[in-house]
Amino acid sequence: DVKVTQSSRYLVKRTGEKVFLECVQDMDHENMFWYRQDPGLGLRLIYFSYDVKMKEKGDIPEGYSVSREKKERFSLILESASTNQTSMYLCASSTSRVREQFFGPGTRLTVL
């Protein structure tokens, strides 16, 4: 089974802190994605990556950056966390051949 893991299930940070959310997949998938999920807004795509060292902006990239130094790992970085970044963050991966995405369990981030 494909496994996508995220570094934390729950995280509490202070405004202005630099925050790293890590995602690792174990099935050699080319594509990886970061979403945030908020009530009433559904899933919104932040960034995605087709390959190592490649990244593409999604619908809401402002305030975020990403890093993909290895194929299995995709990091989401909040350079200076703000309260409006309090949310559930979901990571996913997929291959180009099989279009379905496999999701991690999510990280619920609270910024105080």
Next chain:
Amino acid sequence: GNSVTQMEGPVTLSEEAFLTINCTYTATGYPSLFWYVQYPGEGLQLLLKATKADDKGSNKGFEATYRKETTSFHLEKGSVQVSDSAVYFCALSDQSGNTPLVFGKGTRLSVIA
């Protein structure tokens, strides 16, 4: 661009009731269609999928048929259980394998005993 519209919730049903969650899409070409389910406190899991017109996806008693003429992929279950309480997302993927899925906003289902 591509888009997915699904019925807004929340939907509340009694156990053993019939469920329909409507999903319609806008896309060029021949997208693949998916239903994902998110149980409380968890990530999304693929529930079922269909890759071409008239395909029927099915899993755990849920079904959905890819209707190109009506651009729809409605989710149905004949008899829901309390354990089906979750948020359901309809999604599509265009013909490019690298393009992110386009998701609907989700429909929350609550099933009461």
